[in-house]
Amino acid sequence: MSAWCNQIYCEDALTGLVRIPDASIDLILTDPPYGLGKDYGNDSDKQDSAAYLRWMEQWIDAALPKLKPNGSLYIYLTWRYSPEIFVMLKQRMIMLNEIIWDRRVPSMGGSTRSYTSVHDTIGFFAMRKDYYFDLNAIRIPYDAETKKARSRSIFVGAKWLELGYNPKDVWSVSRLHREHPERADHPTQKPLEIVERMVKASCPVDGVVLDLFMGSGTTAVGAQRCGRQFVGFELNPDYCEIIAKRLAAPENQLTEQNNLPTEPVREKLTNIIKQKKGRKSKHVPEEIQLHSEDDVASDSVQQALIF
Ligand SMILES: C[S@@+](CC[C@H](N)C(=O)[O-])C[C@H]1O[C@@H](n2cnc3c(N)ncnc32)[C@H](O)[C@@H]1O
Numbered sequence: 559m560s561a562w563c564n565q566i567y568c569e570d571a572l573t574g575l576v577r578i579p580d581a582s583i584d585l586i587l588t589d590p591p592y593g594l595g596k597d598y599g600n601d602s603d604k605q606d607s608a609a610y611l612r613w614m615e616q617w618i619d620a621a622l623p624k625l626k627p628n629g630s631l632y633i634y635l636t637w638r639y640s641p642e643i644f645v646m647l648k649q650r651m652i653m654l655n656e657i658i659w660d661r662r663v664p665s666m667g668g669s670t671r672s673y674t675s676v677h678d679t680i681g682f683f684a685m686r687k688d689y690y691f692d693l694n695a696i697r698i699p700y701d702a703e704t705k706k707a708r709s710r711s712i713f714v715g716a717k718w719l720e721l722g723y724n725p726k727d728v729w730s731v732s733r734l735h736r737e738h739p740e741r742a743d744h745p746t747q748k749p750l751e752i753v754e755r756m757v758k759a760s761c762p763v764d765g766v767v768l769d770l771f772m773g774s775g776t777t778a779v780g781a782q783r784c785g786r787q788f789v790g791f792e793l794n795p796d797y798c799e800i801i802a803k804r805l806a807a808p809e810n811q812l813t814e815q816n817n818l819p820t821e822p823v824r825e826k827l828t829n830i831i832k833q834k835k836g837r838k839s840k841h842v843p844e845e846i847q848l849h850s851e852d853d854v855a856s857d858s859v860q861q862a863l864i865f
Contacts, residue, residue: 563766563787566778566805568798571770571791575620578789583624584690584765587756587777589634589748590614596745598773599794611639615646621770622650622685630654630684630691630760634748640679651683659752661733690765695758697722725755742800744774753780761786775801785812 560582567574591603593610605613625631631651635643644653657680668674699722700708708719731751734741740750753776761767761781769777769790774797781788782805792798804810 559787562789564782565789566772566775566798566801567789567791568793568795569791570793572617572620574791575617575624575770578624578768580623581626582766583768583789584626584629584786585757585761585767586621586625586629586631586633586769587753587760587767588621588632588769588771589746589773589777590617590771592636592746593639594636598745599796602793607639611642611646614639614643617770618646618650621768624768625685627685628688628690630682630689632657632756632760633681633683634659635679635681637675637677637679640681644681647681647683651685652687652689653681653683654689655682655727656680657682658728660728660730662730663733690760690762692759692762693724694721696725696755698725729755742774742804744797744800747774748776750776750780750783753777754784757781757784757786772801773797775804779804779810783810783812 560579562577567577591598591610593605593607594603596603622631631647633643633647640656644656647653659678659680661676661678663674663676700719705719729752731749734747734749741747757767757777757780763785764787766787766789767777767781769788772778772790772792775790775792778788778790778801792801
């Protein structure tokens with residue numbers, strides 16, 4: 559393993575990036591300062607708008623060469639600067655999604671002269687069309703009610719109901735309340751649930767995830783829990799200590815449980831292929847359409863998933 563793998567460097571990301579060889583990173587998953595004046599114990603979020611956008615462009619240009627050719631990038635932004643930053647990234651990469659993270663903010667108070675903002679904007683980009691993406695690792699199980707609702711004859715015996723559905727681009731996941739067990743002492747800590755979905759979908763097992771702005775270390779913790787490697791930077795030494803503690807905590811180690819979805823889904827798919835081989839159908843429901851490069855012989859799988 560390379561010396562820079564599974565390390566958090568307590569230093570400026572722009573300085574530290576030289577440690578990482580070009581084309582060595584599977585996934586950049588990063589959450590930079592938003593240009594909103596947040597207090598991270600440093601001045602990193604206190605630049606004026608022009609300086610902020612120049613700085614964003616500078617680190618983007620330094621970071622992208624670190625990606626493997628089939629690598630991808632997720633970036634957390636807010637509506638304030640996402641238009642400018644999406645344009646910057648679209649000039650360099652293929653834009654795949656704008657994901658809306660609905661933070662499930664309760665309906666109390668809020669803006670009085672405009673609409674209360676309750677979401678983060680996450681950009682998903684790739685270097686080229688054959689980017690790594692493992693849909694089966696992130697399918698969402700159908701609940702019992704939905705399964706029951708799909709009782710029309712076309713769905714009877716449909717094994718795809720067991721596989722789960724493809725995640726959509728609106729992710730409704732509660733922000734971390736003060737009492738939340740995951741909560742660390744960082745003002746903009748992100749939930750592991752979101753990070754782990756990105757890691758499982760967009761970084762192969764044992765691949766490397768880079769976060770230039772680690773904060774409380776959620777990207778590193780999510781990567782470790784899912785059996786991926788990580789590397790990253792954080793300016794604030796207090797946050798670096800929090801990251802070290804989180805990485806050492808028993809609940810943040812790799813377990814079979816954390817990585818469950820991939821293998822059982824693969825197994826089920828293989829069984830379905832075996833069972834359905836030879837049967838023909840005119841229609842494959844959208845829910846089971848397989849879009850991943852990584853999906854083994856996706857055409858034959860679709861042929862096999864027939865009802
Ligand atoms: C939005 S927060 C990241 C929060 C993180 N995703 C989490 O879940 O805890 C951005 C972090 O970037 C750090 N930061 C700002 N400028 C930096 C730089 N040039 N190099 C490294 N870290 C930096 C800040 O100190 C802050 O903790």
